[in-house]
Amino acid sequence: MSDSDPRTAREEWGSRFGFLMAMLGAMVGAGNIWRMPFTTGENGGGAFLVAYILLLYLIAVPGLMAETMIGRYTNYGVIGAFRKVLGSKRAQGLGLVVLIVNVALMSYYAPIIGWALYYAGHSILMTFTQPGFQPQAFWEGFINNPALVVGMHTVTMAGLAGVLVFGIRRGIERVVKWMIPLLVVALVAVSIRGITLPGGMEGVAFVFTPDWGYLTRGSTWVAALSQALFSTGLGWGIALTYGSYLSRYDDVPLGGGLFTAIGNTSIGLLAVFATFPVVFAFGLEPSAGSNLLFISMAQVFPELPGGSLWAIVFFVSFFFATFTSGLGITEVAVTTVSEETRLSRTSAVLASCGAIWLFGLPSAYSSAFLGRMDFMFGSFGLPLATLSIIALVAWKFGPERARVLDLNRNAGVYIGSWWNPVVKYVIPVVMVFILGYGVYSSIGTVNQRLMLLGVAFMAALVVVSTLVMSVIGDEPPSGSAAVPGGDD
Amino acid sequence: MALSTLTWVSMLVSLLLLPGVAAAVLVRSLRTEERKLALLREQDDVDSYSPRALSDLREWIRANPDDPYSPIARRRYNECVRSLRAIDEPHYDWSDEQIARLELVDE
Numbered sequence: 001m002s003d004s005d006p007r008t009a010r011e012e013w014g015s016r017f018g019f020l021m022a023m024l025g026a027m028v029g030a031g032n033i034w035r036m037p038f039t040t041g042e043n044g045g046g047a048f049l050v051a052y053i054l055l056l057y058l059i060a061v062p063g064l065m066a067e068t069m070i071g072r073y074t075n076y077g078v079i080g081a082f083r084k085v086l087g088s089k090r091a092q093g094l095g096l097v098v099l100i101v102n103v104a105l106m107s108y109y110a111p112i113i114g115w116a117l118y119y120a121g122h123s124i125l126m127t128f129t130q131p132g133f134q135p136q137a138f139w140e141g142f143i144n145n146p147a148l149v150v151g152m153h154t155v156t157m158a159g160l161a162g163v164l165v166f167g168i169r170r171g172i173e174r175v176v177k178w179m180i181p182l183l184v185v186a187l188v189a190v191s192i193r194g195i196t197l198p199g200g201m202e203g204v205a206f207v208f209t210p211d212w213g214y215l216t217r218g219s220t221w222v223a224a225l226s227q228a229l230f231s232t233g234l235g236w237g238i239a240l241t242y243g244s245y246l247s248r249y250d251d252v253p254l255g256g257g258l259f260t261a262i263g264n265t266s267i268g269l270l271a272v273f274a275t276f277p278v279v280f281a282f283g284l285e286p287s288a289g290s291n292l293l294f295i296s297m298a299q300v301f302p303e304l305p306g307g308s309l310w311a312i313v314f315f316v317s318f319f320f321a322t323f324t325s326g327l328g329i330t331e332v333a334v335t336t337v338s339e340e341t342r343l344s345r346t347s348a349v350l351a352s353c354g355a356i357w358l359f360g361l362p363s364a365y366s367s368a369f370l371g372r373m374d375f376m377f378g379s380f381g382l383p384l385a386t387l388s389i390i391a392l393v394a395w396k397f398g399p400e401r402a403r404v405l406d407l408n409r410n411a412g413v414y415i416g417s418w419w420n421p422v423v424k425y426v427i428p429v430v431m432v433f434i435l436g437y438g439v440y441s442s443i444g445t446v447n448q449r450l451m452l453l454g455v456a457f458m459a460a461l462v463v464v465s466t467l468v469m470s471v472i473g474d475e476p477p478s479g480s481a482a483v484p485g486g487d488d
Numbered sequence: 489m490a491l492s493t494l495t496w497v498s499m500l501v502s503l504l505l506l507p508g509v510a511a512a513v514l515v516r517s518l519r520t521e522e523r524k525l526a527l528l529r530e531q532d533d534v535d536s537y538s539p540r541a542l543s544d545l546r547e548w549i550r551a552n553p554d555d556p557y558s559p560i561a562r563r564r565y566n567e568c569v570r571s572l573r574a575i576d577e578p579h580y581d582w583s584d585e586q587i588a589r590l591e592l593v594d595e
Contacts, residue, residue, distance in 0.1 A: 016521035046498030408541035
């Protein structure tokens with residue numbers, strides 16, 4: 001190990017496959033399984049996919065490379081990475097912002113994992129194929145029973161803690177190496193079954209018949225942009241954290257960028273194949289949102305030959321998708337808490353999971369509260385966190401320095417200087433646009449007050465985090481190079 | 489229901505650009521890593537930059553001698569040059585002539 005690589009006794013991924021599956025597992029979540037299919041259907045089918053693929057390659061892939069690279073370079077979690085590059089106590093506040101946004105996102109994502117777990121459990125109990133099963137009543141009976149939803153939220157957080165306590169290699173890696181391949185196999189199986197259903201090809205036609213008129217609509221591009229950025233997990237701190245456990249010999253561009261972004265989207269596409277043929281074959285409403293999964297799809301299985309088995313395959317794989325994302329999101333907090341407080345991993349896992357469980361109680365108790373959290377943190381918190389991480393690489397570390405020093409080190413593909421302007425200008429502009437669009441599209445709607453609250457909260461978060469870290473933050477470690485400015 | 493040609497094209501292009509590329513990247517990434525690990529086991533070291541990437545690094549060092557990260561860049565550059573001189577088989581596509589022409593930079 002060279003002195004240019006200031007590693008501590010930090011854990012590393014046990015295998016390349018484990019890292020790739022962990023990245024994929026963290027990014028593939030509920031959004032891929034239910035959001036991608038109906039977003040595609042609502043926005044011109046094939047035309048949406050054209051816009052989406054363009055933005056994915058142009059923005060999400062380079063962005064994820066930047067985030068993973070800064071994690072591997074610094075070997076720290078979100079606060080440590082900001083500390084190492086920026087070199088000031090105050091600036092670590094931006095790392096704290098990323099951490100708080102991450103915890104907030106997980107606080108309302110954990111109850112959703114609980115929903116998936118509840119449905120996966122009932123699929124195994126074959127509830128969905130019992131005579132007289134009523135999907136709407138079943139869903140309402142569950143979601144309107146706070147004790148049950150809070151209970152599932154609690155079981156979820158206990159399950160996540162149970163895996164995370166074993167660490168990166170023996171915990172996360174061991175689980176994702178099984179769950180992600182099984183998820184892919186399950187989605188392929190459901191896709192094949194769906195396409196072979198009478199009327200199933202209508203669903204394929206609905207999704208893939210391009211309506212080019214949609215490419216001239218701004219809403220199509222905004223939807224494609226949101227899907228490309230948020231479903232790939234850019235700016236959540238996950239790629240940074242997982243990247244910090246990479247060995248110096250590992251590759252960043254292939255695994256940290258290309259495979260993660262495109263693999264994640266491929267699973268979204270598989271979900272399209274798995275869902276839409278079934279939706280059309282059974283005459284369901286394709287734009288039913290979350291209801292599509294928990295109500296519409298649940299009513300399909302009693303009528304499907306071998307429905308009990310297909311229900312298990314579908315809902316268990318959906319649970320795998322959400323659980324592996326939960327591992328990635330929670331690990332951001334675990335790594336950071338462990339580093340910043342010097343707590344043992346077990347204590348950091350208990351503290352992080354305990355805090356997320358506590359903050360998640362209101363969202364578990366009330367799905368209306370969950371919706372408000374999603375609006376505030378999804379529309380304003382996440383772009384802010386992404387902007388912070390990208391700004392760290394683009395405007396402080398400097399994209400050219402990042403590219404020549406670390407991104408191309410041990411890389412399987414060469415990344416040329418085209419990457420620099422994308423990271424320095426395109427992604428920040430896009431994130432500012434998304435923030436602005438979130439504000440603009442809320443004006444005059446029922447969300448206006450919530451938008452104002454969200455903007456005020458995020459502004460306060462930056463100020464308070466900066467102040468807090470200027471008081472309690474550590475000085476930069478000796479020998480670390482704080483950069484006085486960007487390099488180009 | 490028969491799909492139109494446009495629908496088939498749209499579907500196949502999506503499959504090629506997404507799952508196709510993802511599968512190709514996965515295979516390439518795993519193979520690359522396997523080869524890198526085999527070389528590491530045999531030689532105890534491996535070159536860390538491709539010819540183009542090392543050339544970029546050299547240019548950057550020349551252009552930014554006073555950069556705070558310059559010492560790290562120089563160490564990484566020299567580390568790669570020393571590895572290339574010491575090992576029998578480079579990981580990247582280096583020719584003997586290219587390796588012979590490489591010089592260390594002042595640290």
